Amino acid sequence: MDDETIYMGVDVSATTVKAALVNAEGEICEITQEAIGDDPSVVLEGVRRCVERLRDRASERRWPIRSAGVGVPGLVNARTRRVEAAPNLPALVKANVSEAVAELLRCPVLVENDANMAAYGEFVCGAARGRSNVIYIAVGTGIGAGVICEGKLYRGSLGFAGEFGHTTVDPEGLPCACGNRGCLETIASGPNIVRRARERLFRDRSSSLSSLALPGKGELTPERIATEALTGDDFSLMILEQTGKWIGIAVANVINLLNPDMVVLGGGVMVAGELLLNPIIAEVKRRAFAAMAAHCEIVTSLLGGQAGVIGSAMLARDTFR
Amino acid sequence: MDDETIYMGVDVSATTVKAALVNAEGEICEITQEAIGDDPSVVLEGVRRCVERLRDRASERRWPIRSAGVGVPGLVNARTRRVEAAPNLPALVKANVSEAVAELLRCPVLVENDANMAAYGEFVCGAARGRSNVIYIAVGTGIGAGVICEGKLYRGSLGFAGEFGHTTVDPEGLPCACGNRGCLETIASGPNIVRRARERLFRDRSSSLSSLALPGKGELTPERIATEALTGDDFSLMILEQTGKWIGIAVANVINLLNPDMVVLGGGVMVAGELLLNPIIAEVKRRAFAAMAAHCEIVTSLLGGQAGVIGSAMLARDTFR
Numbered sequence: 001m002d003d004e005t006i007y008m009g010v011d012v013s014a015t016t017v018k019a020a021l022v023n024a025e026g027e028i029c030e031i032t033q034e035a036i037g038d039d040p041s042v043v044l045e046g047v048r049r050c051v052e053r054l055r056d057r058a059s060e061r062r063w064p065i066r067s068a069g070v071g072v073p074g075l076v077n078a079r080t081r082r083v084e085a086a087p088n089l090p091a092l093v094k095a096n097v098s099e100a101v102a103e104l105l106r107c108p109v110l111v112e113n114d115a116n117m118a119a120y121g122e123f124v125c126g127a128a129r130g131r132s133n134v135i136y137i138a139v140g141t142g143i144g145a146g147v148i149c150e151g152k153l154y155r156g157s158l159g160f161a162g163e164f165g166h167t168t169v170d171p172e173g174l175p176c177a178c179g180n181r182g183c184l185e186t187i188a189s190g191p192n193i194v195r196r197a198r199e200r201l202f203r204d205r206s207s208s209l210s211s212l213a214l215p216g217k218g219e220l221t222p223e224r225i226a227t228e229a230l231t232g233d234d235f236s237l238m239i240l241e242q243t244g245k246w247i248g249i250a251v252a253n254v255i256n257l258l259n260p261d262m263v264v265l266g267g268g269v270m271v272a273g274e275l276l277l278n279p280i281i282a283e284v285k286r287r288a289f290a291a292m293a294a295h296c297e298i299v300t301s302l303l304g305g306q307a308g309v310i311g312s313a314m315l316a317r318d319t320f321r
Numbered sequence: 322m323d324d325e326t327i328y329m330g331v332d333v334s335a336t337t338v339k340a341a342l343v344n345a346e347g348e349i350c351e352i353t354q355e356a357i358g359d360d361p362s363v364v365l366e367g368v369r370r371c372v373e374r375l376r377d378r379a380s381e382r383r384w385p386i387r388s389a390g391v392g393v394p395g396l397v398n399a400r401t402r403r404v405e406a407a408p409n410l411p412a413l414v415k416a417n418v419s420e421a422v423a424e425l426l427r428c429p430v431l432v433e434n435d436a437n438m439a440a441y442g443e444f445v446c447g448a449a450r451g452r453s454n455v456i457y458i459a460v461g462t463g464i465g466a467g468v469i470c471e472g473k474l475y476r477g478s479l480g481f482a483g484e485f486g487h488t489t490v491d492p493e494g495l496p497c498a499c500g501n502r503g504c505l506e507t508i509a510s511g512p513n514i515v516r517r518a519r520e521r522l523f524r525d526r527s528s529s530l531s532s533l534a535l536p537g538k539g540e541l542t543p544e545r546i547a548t549e550a551l552t553g554d555d556f557s558l559m560i561l562e563q564t565g566k567w568i569g570i571a572v573a574n575v576i577n578l579l580n581p582d583m584v585v586l587g588g589g590v591m592v593a594g595e596l597l598l599n600p601i602i603a604e605v606k607r608r609a610f611a612a613m614a615a616h617c618e619i620v621t622s623l624l625g626g627q628a629g630v631i632g633s634a635m636l637a638r639d640t641f642r
């Protein structure tokens with residue numbers, strides 16, 4: 001492994017910075033992470049610590065770092081490469097992460113939306129390897145997507161493409177933080193799965209989760225709902241099934257519009273696995289054109305929580321040649 | 322104009338074949354059309370008559386026909402170039418239009434979905450000239466779309482991309498011919514605009530169209546509704562406004578997903594012009610991300626009913642170089 005060329009991938013989320021050294025084959029050689037909060041100096045400090053730690057490791061092992069990619073939870077302007085908005089981590093708009101990383105590494109650095117990075121990771125060395133047209137959907141605190149068209153990351157005219165979580169699925173639905181109402185995110189994001197579960201639990205006392213509906217009685221999380229569903233709790237299964245139905249509507253729309261080879265579902269909420277995947281697939285079969293639905297594989301992420309760092313490193317590899 | 326290189330564009334709809342000789346600049350030099358019906362031999366006969374007529378004209382003027390494009394209202398397999406399904410003109414699946422045209426012209430012939438052809442026309446020499454990412458939407462008997470990504474016609478993995486009319490906008494809505502329910506087409510296509518108007522007219526007798534609600538009292542058409550709206554009929558204005566709202570929901574979704582430079586609206590129903598365009602734009606402003614909505618111009622077709630023949634000729638020009 002000596003003298004191997006290495007790429008750094010950094011993945012910034014609302015609560016954590018993750019960074020990895022990735023070789024040219026997309027394998028992680030070193031990985032590290034730091035907790036952060038929503039303050040420009042805290043974000044930058046977390047990024048710096050991760051990057052310095054990995055830089056020192058690479059230098060010990062004589063791995064030259066060729067380039068780095070940074071995935072961020074926000075809208076990244078394709079021309080200026082600046083973060084224009086980041087609803088879940090507003091500090092990012094002020095913190096110039098790209099400059100901070102470039103100063104430490106003295107190599108080319110690329111900033112890109114985090115779902116785009118994860119999509120690229122799954123496309124280059126994950127579930128969608130070898131496919132041409134792919135939609136990667138991250139279901140977590142928010143719902144984002146990355147679109148691969150004809151073997152290339154599709155960014156759209158400003159760089160903002162992939163706002164799949166803000167597909168209107170219920171025209172008269174709840175108001176969304178984006179200003180619209182009835183967005184998929186208002187129903188199927190992690191916090192909204194919890195909200196729906198909590199609202200129902202006040203009425204339905206048969207579930208093993210019922211005690212969690214009341215404030216102060218422990219934390220109700222999407223992971224907890226998934227765990228209960230896996231042990232056969234009907235209420236939790238129903239919540240996941242309803243969630244899958246709504247995600248399935250939006251997935252069917254994108255299949256009819258873009259006729260992709262594959263839809264990859266990742267993000268924290270997908271820990272529910274088949275309990276969420278199967279209702280999504282069932283709804284797509286009900287709604288999308290049969291030929292396009294039959295052609296399009298719908299699968300869960302292969303790289304899981306590492307899709308972001310791997311994709312960031314691989315996009316840097318392929319951008320700065 | 323002598324010895325000019327010429328391309329032929331053919332546009333097959335459910336009722337008419339239109340064909341044109343188009344020069345390298347996208348200008349129509351000759352145009353002709355024939356009525357057809359849903360029978361393979363009738364379709365082929367109509368196509369042959371148009372093509373022969375234009376071939377003879379070209380030969381008189383010594384214009385060599387370099388290549389030809391044929392737009393058809395159906396799903397065209399990108400690999401085999403066969404029409405796999407054509408709900409509005411099923412005869413197309415059996416009629417080998419491409420072979421018939423190639424036999425007559427002895428030049429390369431390309432078959433493609435009609436909305437894709439019109440999209441390409443608007444992109445190369447219509448409303449979207451010079452843009453990179455464009456969605457062309459044809460609102461007529463059905464609702465189709467063509468997608469231009471990064472300056473190229475995007476076909477999807479099988480060639481079926483662009484089924485925008487089958488975006489679910491009302492999850493509990495009416496059944497659609499495609500098998501889904503609540504598709505945009507079940508609300509906003511020409512025949513469904515008429516259906517909605519008719520259903521309401523039984524209850525609302527104040528409109529100048531009221532007499533047309535009863536069978537045998539003259540024909541209620543989208544064009545007629547547009548004409549009445551232009552003269553200030555409140556009922557017709559309301560029908561168009563509601564139609565625009567639903568189309569706007571689906572347009573907002575595609576803007577959030579693909580961040581295009583422009584959305585071009587064409588097809589027969591768009592004769593209503595601004596009376597339909599303005600409610601679409603208003604709904605997009607309400608629902609899409611502000612930055613993406615502000616960037617994306619939403620306009621009516623520049624080439625109108627000729628987008629199909631011009632686009633077909635231009636795609637042939639650019640495919641067979």
